Amino acid sequence: MVMTGLLALPVRAQDAPISNICTLALAGRVADHESGVVLPGATARLVETGEVSAADPYGNYHFHVCAGIYHLEVSFVGFRSETAEVRVTSSVVRNFQLHPDAVQLQGAVVRGHAPPPPATQATATLTGADLAATRGQTLGEALLKVSGVSAIQTGPNVFKPMIHGLHSNRVALLNNGVRQEGQQWGQDHGPEIDPFVASQLTVVKGAAGVRYGADAIGGVVLVQPAALPDSAGTTGEVHAVGASNNGLGALSATVQGSPAGLSSLAWRAQGTVRRAGLSRTPDYWISSSGLAEYNYSAAVGWQRERWGVEAFVSQYNAQLGLYPVPENWNVTARQGTVAPLPATFSYALDRPYQQIQHTLFKLNSFYKLNGWGGRLNLTLAQQADRRGEYDKYRPRNDNVAQRNLPELDYRNQTSTADLRWEPHSHGDFSGELGLSGTYQDNTYRPGSRYFIPYFTNAGGGAYALGHWRPGLWLLEAGLRLDRRYLETRRPSRASGSFAVVRESFAFTTPSLSAGVARDLGPHVTLRADASLLQRPPAANERASQGVHNGIYEEGYDITRPPGTPGLGPETARSAAFSMSWHDHPRLNGELTVYQTHIQNYIFQTPIPPVLDIRGLFPSYRYQQTDARFHGLDLLVAYRVARPLTLGAKAATVVERDLRRDDYLILAPADRLEGWLRYEAEGARNAPRRVRGFYAQLGAQGVRRQTRVPLDNNERDYLAPPPGYWLLGAEIGGTLQLGPRTPLEISLTGTNLLDNTYRDYLNRYRYFLDEVGRNVTLRLRVPLAFGTSKN
Amino acid sequence: MTIFQSRFRLAALLLALPLTFSACKKDKDPEPEDDNEQITTVTYVLTPTTAGAPTATFTWRDIDGAGGNAPTITSTNLRANTTYTGAITLSDETKNPMADVTKEVAEESDEHLFIYQSTPPSLLTITRTDLDKNNLQIGLATRVVTNAAGNGTLKITLRHQPGSKTGSETAGDVDVEVTFPVTVQ
Numbered sequence: 020m021v022m023t024g025l026l027a028l029p030v031r032a033q034d035a036p037i038s039n040i041c042t043l044a045l046a047g048r049v050a051d052h053e054s055g056v057v058l059p060g061a062t063a064r065l066v067e068t069g070e071v072s073a074a075d076p077y078g079n080y081h082f083h084v085c086a087g088i089y090h091l092e093v094s095f096v097g098f099r100s101e102t103a104e105v106r107v108t109s110s111v112v113r114n115f116q117l118h119p120d121a122v123q124l125q126g127a128v129v130r131g132h133a134p135p136p137p138a139t140q141a142t143a144t145l146t147g148a149d150l151a152a153t154r155g156q157t158l159g160e161a162l163l164k165v166s167g168v169s170a171i172q173t174g175p176n177v178f179k180p181m182i183h184g185l186h187s188n189r190v191a192l193l194n195n196g197v198r199q200e201g202q203q204w205g206q207d208h209g210p211e212i213d214p215f216v217a218s219q220l221t222v223v224k225g226a227a228g229v230r231y232g233a234d235a236i237g238g239v240v241l242v243q244p245a246a247l248p249d250s251a252g253t254t255g256e257v258h259a260v261g262a263s264n265n266g267l268g269a270l271s272a273t274v275q276g277s278p279a280g281l282s283s284l285a286w287r288a289q290g291t292v293r294r295a296g297l298s299r300t301p302d303y304w305i306s307s308s309g310l311a312e313y314n315y316s317a318a319v320g321w322q323r324e325r326w327g328v329e330a331f332v333s334q335y336n337a338q339l340g341l342y343p344v345p346e347n348w349n350v351t352a353r354q355g356t357v358a359p360l361p362a363t364f365s366y367a368l369d370r371p372y373q374q375i376q377h378t379l380f381k382l383n384s385f386y387k388l389n390g391w392g393g394r395l396n397l398t399l400a401q402q403a404d405r406r407g408e409y410d411k412y413r414p415r416n417d418n419v420a421q422r423n424l425p426e427l428d429y430r431n432q433t434s435t436a437d438l439r440w441e442p443h444s445h446g447d448f449s450g451e452l453g454l455s456g457t458y459q460d461n462t463y464r465p466g467s468r469y470f471i472p473y474f475t476n477a478g479g480g481a482y483a484l485g486h487w488r489p490g491l492w493l494l495e496a497g498l499r500l501d502r503r504y505l506e507t508r509r510p511s512r513a514s515g516s517f518a519v520v521r522e523s524f525a526f527t528t529p530s531l532s533a534g535v536a537r538d539l540g541p542h543v544t545l546r547a548d549a550s551l552l553q554r555p556p557a558a559n560e561r562a563s564q565g566v567h568n569g570i571y572e573e574g575y576d577i578t579r580p581p582g583t584p585g586l587g588p589e590t591a592r593s594a595a596f597s598m599s600w601h602d603h604p605r606l607n608g609e610l611t612v613y614q615t616h617i618q619n620y621i622f623q624t625p626i627p628p629v630l631d632i633r634g635l636f637p638s639y640r641y642q643q644t645d646a647r648f649h650g651l652d653l654l655v656a657y658r659v660a661r662p663l664t665l666g667a668k669a670a671t672v673v674e675r676d677l678r679r680d681d682y683l684i685l686a687p688a689d690r691l692e693g694w695l696r697y698e699a700e701g702a703r704n705a706p707r708r709v710r711g712f713y714a715q716l717g718a719q720g721v722r723r724q725t726r727v728p729l730d731n732n733e734r735d736y737l738a739p740p741p742g743y744w745l746l747g748a749e750i751g752g753t754l755q756l757g758p759r760t761p762l763e764i765s766l767t768g769t770n771l772l773d774n775t776y777r778d779y780l781n782r783y784r785y786f787l788d789e790v791g792r793n794v795t796l797r798l799r800v801p802l803a804f805g806t807s808k809n
Numbered sequence: 810m811t812i813f814q815s816r817f818r819l820a821a822l823l824l825a826l827p828l829t830f831s832a833c834k835k836d837k838d839p840e841p842e843d844d845n846e847q848i849t850t851v852t853y854v855l856t857p858t859t860a861g862a863p864t865a866t867f868t869w870r871d872i873d874g875a876g877g878n879a880p881t882i883t884s885t886n887l888r889a890n891t892t893y894t895g896a897i898t899l900s901d902e903t904k905n906p907m908a909d910v911t912k913e914v915a916e917e918s919d920e921h922l923f924i925y926q927s928t929p930p931s932l933l934t935i936t937r938t939d940l941d942k943n944n945l946q947i948g949l950a951t952r953v954v955t956n957a958a959g960n961g962t963l964k965i966t967l968r969h970q971p972g973s974k975t976g977s978e979t980a981g982d983v984d985v986e987v988t989f990p991v992t993v994q
Contacts, residue, residue, distance in 0.1 A: 346983050412982055413971065415913050419844055426845065462837060466844040473839050510839045512873035512903060519838045566875045573876050631875040632848050634986035638876075 044110040046081030046541030046602070049074045049093055052116035055449035055486065056441075057138075061095035061117070066102070076144055076221075081541050081602045093117065096249060112491075112541060139495045139534025139548045140227060141597035141611040141652070143167075145220040152749065152767060154797050155260030155269040155293070158214045162240065165222045166668040167611065167652035169687040172781040173207040175265070175298040175790050176310050176339045177373075180210070181780070182224055183613060184648050184672040184686055185237025188557045188621075191227075192240045195331055197381050198232065200433040200459060201404030203557045204471050206623070207568065207782060210240075211335045211377035211404060213314035215258060215271035215291045218245035224652065225613055226593045228530040228552040229482050229497030232455070236552050236591045236617070247285035247320045247329065248277050255802040264793035265308070266366065267295035274802075283321050290315040296366040297340075300788035301773045305342055306362035307369055307411075312337040328384045335377040338368050343411040344569030348786045349628060349637040349736045357786035371568060374407040374425060393442035404431040408567065427567060428464035429471055433457065450485035461558065470565040470572075472509035474558040478502065482530070491538050495548075499530035503555050507562045522562070522576070526588050528553035542603045549594040556586040560621050560641045570782075571629045571638040575621070578640075586643060589619040608655035613648075620646035624684055625734050637736055637785075645677040662700060666717075668692040673726060681728050684735065688724040688742070688779050693717060699752075710761070712752035720744040724779045737785050743776035745769065751797075763799040768792070841903065847874065848910050849902045851987050853965065855893035855953055862888040867963070869987040872902045886992045887933075889958045895935070895951035897923065897965070899985065914967070915949060923948025924966040924978050932961040932993060945976050955993045964988045 049061040057078025064071050065082060067089050072080040080093070086107050094100035098117035105113050143165040145153065153161035159170045159178025170178040171186055179202075182190055187206055192199040194212050202208060214220070223231075223239040231239050248254065253276035260269040275287035293312035297304045316333035343360060351357045381400040388395060407425030414420040437455045459476040463469065482499035506523040534548030561576040576585045593615035601607055624642050628635035650672030658664045669691045674683035694717030724739040731738065751765025773792040777784040853867040865887050871880035887893070899910035914921045918941040925948065927933040934954040937946040965988075970981030 346986075412969065412984075414844070415846055415910075415917065415969070415984075419846070424844065463839070465840045466842060468842050468845040469839060473837065508838055510841070511877075513877050515872060517841050517903070564876055571875050578877065629876050630871075630880055632851070632869070632871060632880075632985055632987065633983050636875065 041085035042083050042604075043086055043107050044081060044541040045084050045089065045091070045105060045107055045113070046079060046111075047113040047115060048078045048538075049080060049095065049115045049117065050078055051098070052118045052444075055444035055447075055488065058095050058098070058117065061093060061098075061115075063115075064092045064094070066090035066092055075602065076142075077138060077544070079541070079602065083604060110540060112538070138493055139536045139546050141167075141224045141546065141595060141599075141609065143222045143224065143609075143654075145222075146218065150217070150220060151763065151797065151799065152765065153214070154258050154271075154799075155262065155267060155795060156214070158210045158212050158220075158240075158242065161214055161220065162222060165224075166654045166692075167224050167650075167670045168222055169670075169690075169780060171206050172778065172783070173209075174340075174342045174781070174783045174787065175305060175308050176295075176341075177207055177209040179206055179208065180240055181687060182222065182238035182240075183615070183650060183652075184674050185615075188234060188560065189237040189554070190240060191231045191235040191238075192242070193231065194242045194379060195244055195333070195381065196383065196398055197379060197400040197402065197435060198234075198457075199377075200402055201377060201406065201429075201431045203559055204406065204429055204431075205559060205563070205567075205572070208373075208406065209339075211337070211375050211406075212242055213271075213291050213312075213316070213333070213335055214242070215269075215273075215314070216244050216289060216316050216333060217242045219243045224611060225548065225595045226532070226550045226552050226591060226615070228550065228554075229484060229499045229532045230453070232480060233499075233501050233503075233528050233530060233552060233554045236554055236589075236593075236615070244287075244316075244318070247287055247318060248275050249285070251277050251279040251282060253804040255804070257798075257800050257802065259798045260795060262295070262793055262795040264790055265295040265298040266364070267293070267795075269293040274804075276804075283323055284319070285322070286317070286319040288315075288317045294366060297362055297364050298790045299364075300359075301775045301791035302788065303359045304362040304364055305787060305790070306360040307340045307343055307371065309340045309366055309368050310338060311368060325387045326385060328382065331379070331381040331383070333379045335375065337373070337375045339373045339375070340368055341371045341373060341568060342783055342787055343371055344783075345786055346569070347634060348569070349635065352737045352785040359787065370409045370413065371411040372409050374409065376403075376405045378403045391443050391445075393440065396437075396439040396441070398435075398437045398439075400433075400435045402433050402435075404433075405429070410568070424464070424467065426468050427470050428467040429461070430463060431459065431461045433459040447488045448485065449488075450483065453480075453482045453484075455480050455482075468565060469510050470563055470567055471559050472507040472562045474505060474507045474562075476506075476558070477504045493536040495532070495534040495536075497530070497532040500527065501530070502527045505555065505558060505561075507558050509562050509564070522585075524555070524561075524585070526553075526555035528555055528588055543598065543600050545596075545598050547594075547596045550592070552591045552593075553588050554591070555588045556621055561586055566631060566633075566636055569636065571631065571636040572623070573638070573640050575641040575643065586621060586641070587619055589617050589621055589643075591615055591617045605658045606655070608653070610654075611652045613650060615648045617646045617648070619643050622646070622683065625736065644679065646683055647675045647677055649673055662697050664696045664698065666692075666694045666696065676728070679728075682726040684728050684731065685780065686724065686726060688739070689722040690719065691721075692719040694747075708755050710753045710755065712750075714750040715748065717747045717749075718744055719747065721778070739779045740777035740784055743774060743778075745774060745776075746771040756800075759803060760800065763797075765797045767795045767797070769795075841905075843904070846910075847901045847903055848899050848985055849874075850898075850900045851965065851985060852898045852900075853895060853989075854898075855887065855895050857888070858892045858894060862891050862893075865893065867989045869989065870902075874903075882987075882989060884989045884991060886994050887953075887955050889955055889993050891955050893953040893955070895953050897949060897951070899967070911949065915947075917971075918947045918949070919943055919945070920969060920971045920974055920981075921947060921984075922968045922970060922974060922976075922978065922981075923951075924964075924968065925951060926964045926966070927991065928962045928964070929959070931956055932959055932991060933963065941974075943974070945974060958994050960993075961991050962988050963991045 059076045061074040063080035092102045093115045169181045221241040227235045255274040258271040271291040273289040277285040291314040298308045313336045318331040320329035379402045385396045406429045408427035410426040439453045441451045457478045480501035484497040487494045532550035562574045564573045595613035597611040599609040626640045629638040653669045656666040671689040674686040696715040699712040723742040749767040754762040851869040855865040865885040867884045901908035925935040937948040939950040967985035968981040973980040
């Protein structure tokens, strides 16, 4: 970009009697004049040079120019373009506030209106090339690209995202704007989401409970599809992924369009098939680790000037193989190593495995009110999650075995409604008000085994968020109040015969947040926020019980000492500070430091093995304590020479149990990643066969977790595994197959040295190595129908 | 404008539909887990082959399943230098009527193998005395010979070996693994 600026020096700029330094920054923020909402994707064009900059997720555009006078044209679909004359003598910040263009809306419509993530918190976005490099992986695995995000693994196929050391009930997953339900059942459940639906994955690192609900103590993951097309025609894209380690093959196709004569209507259909055989560690095949996944989604939208409706339906179907947990591994693991089960490569799926179906139906509508009224947005969603878990044991009874039903068979139905009102901004002030309601019904198939109780969960919440933008500052404050009822019904034979224990709970929980963001010039943004959140305990933390996949787990309320109260809500007080330097030609990155104090923190900890008819089982129980988390995430990318970038990523978190004055168990280990990336700079408009060639070599190191409880030897079944480091590489580019058919192609290798290692956060680390070398080929072809391809 | 508004109202009405689905759901209660094949009780009865010695019974019982109340394990003392005939029964007391798992094991005896291990090994000598249709031992019926007086344990394991029963004591999965204290006096 700097290069082109130099080549196309404007005549008028040279007239200016100022020094000819051509690295002066011209930048600013583009926002909607009516609502004050920033406009990511808005286009800023320098009339003199023809240079174009698209606004980033915070609405910022920027150029590097020589001193002089420029005409800057800023445009965005649905808004009236504005042109301004800017005199550049030193770095200049020029903000734009665009007016909605009613006339233009007839032809080209801005569709989809997802609220932007809070601007005062550290957020990371995976999109474009970063997202493309994760295609074919599960959502939890893809999110590992974000510094500060780790995952609780269950073998090679199940990844549950963990943000700043917090997970499960403390990370809200929003699948296309709808909170994903069913995730609360356990740590061995990966998100039931097809990442191919998303054109962008956003991680809000830190408590964001005011907008997203009391669960978002650790953070939020937003899985965001692209907006429906706004121009007539039919387009699409096809992704194909193949991986060497487990013979993975994934194919995903999207078709979308808007009929020529009916510009209000737009639609999209998408489908994914993913199959894999057994994964391989450097030394052996991992028994029963295959997977099969079939997903689809469809959306149709009707949008007019003042109102719009969009319907979205998606279904995720998966069979995920689980390693058959060896018997008595807890005893054997302490004495030495547990030998792996013999296996040979196959795509066949056999017990044990998880069979999951998640269906989401969502209706979203907006209405623009008259005058100062602003905009109303209503989202209604219905989702059903069915999760069957097949034990490794086949039923003895032939009649039962023939029906081939899962031994654990959870069912969850959730209805949610969210109403959001964004009044027009008044001067520097803007804000939003929201109401949300949830009704959830959770059961299991009659006759199947109890693990999570029957429960109904009803909740309602109201929140208000306000923004004030005096000058370069952005101040945000929010308040939320939730009321949640939980009724659990669980079977018990404690008295000798079958009985149902009914318990009900109700909690009112407040959330408060305050944040500030300040731009220091066009390249540096400082953010700070503080919040107070309260989260009532979930049903599984209270009343789960049973042996599942070789592990006994129980909720706190099941065997709490008589006379003591059940679990109470946990209260989180957190503060975070982040500094990001962005859009700079050389140095970009982000540093986040944070501290979260959670009073009555609910966590799972190993307890002495429970004696069952099959022997002693490794056992875990939910406990409550006071905890403190503090840590740091760092991302730095430095362009050493024009085509070469050096990058580093680091994350560390310290988790303390304040009541015992000790470390908490199962905290993510420190990690550090470094890479060198080469990006070829192709001359613009050059008719090349290959464009955008890049190559990257990187290494990732993970330390042994040494911050473990003092009595870890008695508590954990095995000491944390040693640290490890892995070598990775990637090359890719775009192959021009025809004038309009670019083929994006990339080849990625992970664990290239085929190191044998184990990760502390893998629940199967006691008896299973991590996967070995894997080489993945990824292809993407955009499609345009009805246009000549020549 | 009025057209827009009436359309909006219609749309809002349509949007409210999904809420009505869940609104009319009735509260249900969990039911006994009929499909779930549990073994709650293991009883090992030793009848002396020579008159005079009393019958000994070993019982392992956990009717509320894993966790909760701990299993109750009882055993009666054995007489030294005596030969007993052993019979093992497995049952599921959570079912009504009580399910006889021994019968199921007997019907699929070519897929099951009981393993009896005494610690120290010199305490008891246990021999499986029954055979399946492939002439492989099962262990539903046993002969137990006590030696000198002493204390120790008896571990009884039932291995389910569908398609893999060859007489090996390590193949297959564990259906039962219980340990009793043993006193020979």
